[in-house]
Amino acid sequence: MRQLLVLLAVFSAIAVLPAVITSEFSLNIVIMMLYAALLGQAWNILGGYGGQFSFGHAAYFGTGAYAVAVLQVQLGINPWIGMVAGALLAMAVAAFIGFATFRTGLRGSYFALVTLAFAEVLRILSNSVDFTGAGVGILIPLAPGPGNLQFETKTGFFFLIWSFTLAAFLAVWWIGHSRFGASLAAVRDNEEAARALGVNAFRVKMGAIILSGLFGGLAGVFYAQYFLYLDPYIAYGPAISVESLLVPIIGGMGTLFGPLLGAVALHTVSELTRELIGDVPGISLAIYGALLVGMVLFLPRGLAGIAARFTRRNKPAGTETRHA
Amino acid sequence: MPSGLLPSHPLDTAMPDLAIIIPSVLNGITTGSLYALIALGLTLIYGVLHIINFAHGALLMVGLYAVWFLNVQLGIDPYWALLIVPPAMFALGYALQRGIIGKASHGRDENILLVTLGLSIVIENLALYVFRSDTRIVDTPYSFETVEFLGAFLPLPKVIAFFGALVTATVLWLLMARTDLGRAIRALAKERKGAELVGINTEHVYAMSFGLGIACLGVAACLLLPSYYVTPQVGHGFVLIAFTIVVLGGMGSFVGALIGGLIIGVVEAMGGLFLGESLGQIGIFVIFILVLMFRPQGLLGHKV
Amino acid sequence: MxxxxxxxxxxxxxxxxxxxxxxxxxxxxxxxxxxxxxxxxxxxxxxxxxxxxxxxxxxxxxxxxxxxxxxxxxxxxxxxxxxxxxxxxxxxxxxxxxxxxxxxxxxxxxxxxxxxxxxxxxxxxxxxxxxxxxxxxxxxxxxxxxxxxxxxxxxxxxxxGYGKIAEFAVSNLDTINKAAGSPAKTAMIIHEESLFGTGTAELLSKALPEKGIEVIDVIKHANPTRDFTNIVLQIKSKKPDLIIPANYYNEYVLLARTMRQQKVEAKGIYSVLGGAASSPKFVAEFPEAAEQIMDCNHWYDPTSxxxxxxxxxxxxxxxxxxxxxxxxxxxxxxxxxxxxxxxxxxxxxxxxxxxxxxxxxxxxxxxxxxxxxxxxEGAQPVNTQVQKGSIEVIYPDKFASAKPIFPMAL
The missing domain is CATH 3.40.50.2300 (Response regulator)
Structure with missing residues (x-):
């Protein structure tokens, strides 16, 4: 319960930010942090709590994004409905990928690579069919208004992503305190042992991937509505898959607050290196990469690992050593 | 949506002329041998260290720039660069594993993933800074030479790459089978604790394996550049395909990587002919998914 | 991020x-x-x-x-x-x-x-x-x-924009073709898969038939495409009079190199947006492969x-x-x-x-x-052609620094 109170307090504090931040640019950074935290939390459900490393979260992100865009542009369907459709379709894609891989017992790096391949297949398909606009991409008409799930100001988008992200964090809090979460942790730590205890590993993993797909899809819906343009590379390209896993791993896998810490840390590092280094192409990104390496060298358990050192209560769920 | 701009030929599946199938297959084999060369290093690293090396593409790019630099600055032919680039890449790989990757792992897969990802960002952007983003090529007397075989004109650099892949795979296989280092690597790949108990210096052997894998990239770079180009981003185009080949052939299997590379080359060529060049890329990934699902140990790998 | x-x-x-x-x-x-x-x-x-x-x-x-x-x-x-x-x-x-x-x-x-x-x-x-x-x-x-x-x-x-460019590409090509006695009757379009290549190819494949040039195939390829032999083999087997590439520099290099290796013969190579005849770098690095290639692209006014x-x-x-x-x-x-x-x-x-x-x-x-x-509305592309290793504007006449050489005569 205490963790829930902390969670609600943190999100309440975040909700006040639009009132105190007068800079649209700064508010945009906060929005992009929440968006990264959402993507990261989506990955964390499956990767951190479930121990299934996905390299293909772009599959869910892209499906959510394309669903809301295509329904609006090709069929004139309101994006609020598109949002629901996007979430459902992303869950369906997740269920399909989960079924195909968990049924055949793929784990570890095999699972990682197969998810990557599924995302690539979707990228190629979206590049080849008419209704996505193929390589030309798809442009959502600019029509600000809450009815169109577009907002005049960044504050509107802030509350959209804030609610998506809060929902994801609440879901993960629930996972941490439910039978489902306990089964998921058991499967992650030792699948055979979990089975012996009567856990239906397949069902548990399916639950995790579908929930993960839901929030990945919502991140895609948000992206589409915020930036209004998609092409196959933006929607299903590897960049999204990488960001999804980077955020929670840096923050602390299998912890409730890890994705938030990771999102804030990564964006801060990225902003600061660019501010400090200036406009020589390449150098600021190189330093960003070096800082990533440094973080891994010195913070082997992510940022949440430091917190855990002090508080003991916020014990990272995924601390069992998995040998390299 | 600008409906007028929607492509009307998404599934351009016009039946190709049968006469071009043989040249196309032969070409797929030579292209596939280049993929195999890149995959050989990856399968060694994967098989021994069990890590997904995100920096593989970036390191290939380093090799390509090395070959380009030797050619343009010192006039060294890319094939003579085989004497220089692979040893240098070996040293780089050894140092990276010993100095950074091994230290950062702390026994956790996700750390290795992050550290190789971070390294690839560093390497790519340093290359962008040093070499700028221009597309670089080498001009050799044989760049346009072809070998006529069964009615197909095969580019000479690719024919050389084909034999280069065979030789490299054989050398690796001999090294693993016949040398003390090879035995140590195999022991380590199988059972780390056991290897430690019999007195194998695991850090050293891991670094040797990583170095060897990166040296293979050096060989690939020398054989690839005469028929390709180099930019700071060039590695991205090969990484996924290399992973596909590693899985297809069975992780850690050199013969598997070689055969997997040739298969993927042919699949890509046939996919392009029958599904269109853009959609045809899907063939590679579908095969990959099917192999993973139904034979995850790969064609020639051991049961996992 | x-x-x-x-x-x-x-x-x-x-x-x-x-x-x-x-x-x-x-x-x-x-x-x-x-x-x-x-x-x-x-x-x-x-x-x-x-x-x-x-x-x-x-x-x-x-x-x-x-x-x-x-x-x-x-x-x-x-x-x-x-x-x-x-x-x-x-x-x-x-x-x-x-x-x-x-x-x-x-x-x-x-x-x-x-x-x-x-x-x-x-x-x-x-x-x-x-x-x-x-x-x-x-x-x-x-x-x-x-x-x-x-x-x-x-x-x-x-x-x-590409609408205008495609329109000009077609009408200029028509003019150049007719001036030479209409030797070009068929064309093949090779384009990259993103917005500019796909959009351009779509407009061209609609407009060319109206000028009496049949589009016998349109090949879309990925970025990067690691090998162009397959595409070039298809060009060889279909023998179009004109080859129309619309792709990025890296792919263009590989395509041009492969066409030469495979000894492709055509009456003309006419690139739209991004080709040899608007890339000084390509002409310098591949002078022989670039010779007499024509482009329709952004270019400066050589008479200014x-x-x-x-x-x-x-x-x-x-x-x-x-x-x-x-x-x-x-x-x-x-x-x-x-x-x-x-x-x-x-x-x-x-x-x-x-x-x-x-x-x-x-x-x-x-x-x-x-x-x-x-x-x-005044903006327009021009046609350029590589002639004896230098890039010349060949059309419209008002800005031309050379006459078109078409069909290719090497």
């Missing part, structure tokens, strides 16, 4: 303020600090100088910076008392979301106008973000017609002294004078001209001045500048 960069004139206080903003602490002081001294006119330049399209992005940035240097050297904005232009640089990393974030940041820093963003996808995002504050925005290259067709009042493009001076100046700086350089140069010059005529940096006034622009110091083979919905 979205990252921001504001490079020139970021002092320690701004940096600290930004750092604080990032951390969600003292955020309100930040925009005020960025509001700078009034004697300069701030021009934001947002280009992808890292990532996959870094080469083109860097070329754009160089061209835009040359324009700013030239204008300042000539006395700055005279109607503003000789106010100097100040470049505010940003890297979009090839990502639309980062480009858009840079716009927000620049607007808060008191930018007076923005030139962006090379790729169409990025230009769509930056112009849309700038539209929210009605900030003047000039698109330098982005050829998608969606950029100007969606009614953003702040958004202008001085160069042609102004254009030749700029070219010489760019080459003296070690730049390859590609279309990115002079299009970005002119985008900045066009914006500066509007500010000059507006006599103010007021957004409405600058936008109105751009809308009524008759800017003519561009050295481009364009008709009179006339802005309709933000698009310069």
């Amino acid at each position: 979205t990252g921001q960069s504001m490079k020139k004139g970021v002092d320690r206080r701004q940096f600290l303020a930004t750092g604080a903003a990032v951390l969600g602490a003292s955020v309100t002081g930040f925009p005020a600090v960025l509001r700078a001294q009034e004697q300069t006119v701030k021009i934001g330049l947002i280009h992808p100088v890292t990532g996959f399209i870094a080469f083109s992005g860097t070329q754009c940035r160089e061209g835009a910076l040359m324009a700013i240097a030239d204008i300042n050297a000539a006395g700055g904005i005279k109607s503003l008392g000789g106010a100097k232009l100040e470049a505010v640089l940003a890297d979009s990393q090839g990502k639309p979301e980062i480009g858009a974030a840079e716009v927000t940041k620049m607007v808060e820093g008191g930018i007076h106008g923005i030139v962006a963003g090379y790729a169409s996808s990025i230009s769509l995002a930056t112009s849309q973000e700038a539209a929210k504050t009605n900030t003047p925005h000039v698109v330098d290259v982005g050829v998608s017609d969606q950029i100007v067709n969606r009614g953003l009042a702040n958004t202008f493009r001085f160069s042609p 002294d102004l254009a030749l001076q700029r070219k010489a100046a760019a080459e003296a700086k070690g730049l390859t004078y590609t279309y990115e350089v002079f299009l970005a140069y002119n985008a900045v010059a066009f914006l500066a001209d509007a500010i000059e005529r507006a006599g103010s940096t007021d957004k409405e006034a600058v936008i109105a001045a751009m809308g009524s622009s008759t800017f003519d110091k561009h050295g481009m083979p364009y008709g009179p500048t006339k802005m309709v919905n933000g698009q310069n």
Whole structure:
């Protein structure tokens, strides 16, 4: 319960930010942090709590994004409905990928690579069919208004992503305190042992991937509505898959607050290196990469690992050593 | 949506002329041998260290720039660069594993993933800074030479790459089978604790394996550049395909990587002919998914 | 990850303020600090100088910076008392979301106008973000017609879009073909899979049959395509009179090399947007493969002294004078001209001045500048051909430096 109170307090504090931040640019950074935290939390459900490393979260992100865009542009369907459709379709894609891989017992790096391949297949398909606009991409008409799930100001988008992200964090809090979460942790730590205890590993993993797909899809819906343009590379390209896993791993896998810490840390590092280094192409990104390496060298358990050192209560769920 | 701009030929599946199938297959084999060369290093690293090396593409790019630099600055032919680039890449790989990757792992897969990802960002952007983003090529007397075989004109650099892949795979296989280092690597790949108990210096052997894998990239770079180009981003185009080949052939299997590379080359060529060049890329990934699902140990790998 | 960069004139206080903003602490002081001294006119330049399209992005940035240097050297904005232009640089990393974030940041820093963003996808995002504050925005290259067709009042493009380019490509090709006695009856289009190649190919495959040229195949390929042999084999087996490539430089290099290896013979190679005959680098590196290839692309006016001076100046700086350089140069010059005529940096006034622009110091083979919905209707591509190792304009006649050689005679 205490963790829930902390969670609600943190999100309440975040909700006040639009009132105190007068800079649209700064508010945009906060929005992009929440968006990264959402993507990261989506990955964390499956990767951190479930121990299934996905390299293909772009599959869910892209499906959510394309669903809301295509329904609006090709069929004139309101994006609020598109949002629901996007979430459902992303869950369906997740269920399909989960079924195909968990049924055949793929784990570890095999699972990682197969998810990557599924995302690539979707990228190629979206590049080849008419209704996505193929390589030309798809442009959502600019029509600000809450009815169109577009907002005049960044504050509107802030509350959209804030609610998506809060929902994801609440879901993960629930996972941490439910039978489902306990089964998921058991499967992650030792699948055979979990089975012996009567856990239906397949069902548990399916639950995790579908929930993960839901929030990945919502991140895609948000992206589409915020930036209004998609092409196959933006929607299903590897960049999204990488960001999804980077955020929670840096923050602390299998912890409730890890994705938030990771999102804030990564964006801060990225902003600061660019501010400090200036406009020589390449150098600021190189330093960003070096800082990533440094973080891994010195913070082997992510940022949440430091917190855990002090508080003991916020014990990272995924601390069992998995040998390299 | 600008409906007028929607492509009307998404599934351009016009039946190709049968006469071009043989040249196309032969070409797929030579292209596939280049993929195999890149995959050989990856399968060694994967098989021994069990890590997904995100920096593989970036390191290939380093090799390509090395070959380009030797050619343009010192006039060294890319094939003579085989004497220089692979040893240098070996040293780089050894140092990276010993100095950074091994230290950062702390026994956790996700750390290795992050550290190789971070390294690839560093390497790519340093290359962008040093070499700028221009597309670089080498001009050799044989760049346009072809070998006529069964009615197909095969580019000479690719024919050389084909034999280069065979030789490299054989050398690796001999090294693993016949040398003390090879035995140590195999022991380590199988059972780390056991290897430690019999007195194998695991850090050293891991670094040797990583170095060897990166040296293979050096060989690939020398054989690839005469028929390709180099930019700071060039590695991205090969990484996924290399992973596909590693899985297809069975992780850690050199013969598997070689055969997997040739298969993927042919699949890509046939996919392009029958599904269109853009959609045809899907063939590679579908095969990959099917192999993973139904034979995850790969064609020639051991049961996992 | 979205990252921001504001490079020139970021002092320690701004940096600290930004750092604080990032951390969600003292955020309100930040925009005020960025509001700078009034004697300069701030021009934001947002280009992808890292990532996959870094080469083109860097070329754009160089061209835009040359324009700013030239204008300042000539006395700055005279109607503003000789106010100097100040470049505010940003890297979009090839990502639309980062480009858009840079716009927000620049607007808060008191930018007076923005030139962006090379790729169409990025230009769509930056112009849309700038539209929210009605900030003047000039698109330098982005050829998608969606950029100007969606009614953003702040958004202008001085160069042609692909609709216009495809239309010209077809009608010029028709003229060249008929002048030679219509030797070309069939064509094959080889295009890359993203927006510019797909869009162009679509328009061409509709328009060519109307001119009596049958399109016998359209091949779309991925970026990167690692091997072009398959495509070239199909070209060989279908024997088109004309080969029409529309792809990026790397793929073009491989395609041209493979066509030579496979001994492809055609009556003409006619590239649309991006080909040998508009790439000095390609011609220098592959003189034989480039010979007599024709292009329809952005190009400068070889009969204009102004254009030749700029070219010489760019080459003296070690730049390859590609279309990115002079299009970005002119985008900045066009914006500066509007500010000059507006006599103010007021957004409405600058936008109105751009809308009524008759800017003519561009050295481009364009008709009179006339802005309709933000698009310069005078903008047009030309046809070039590689002849004896140099790039010549062959059509329209008014700007031509040589006669077309068609069919190819090697």
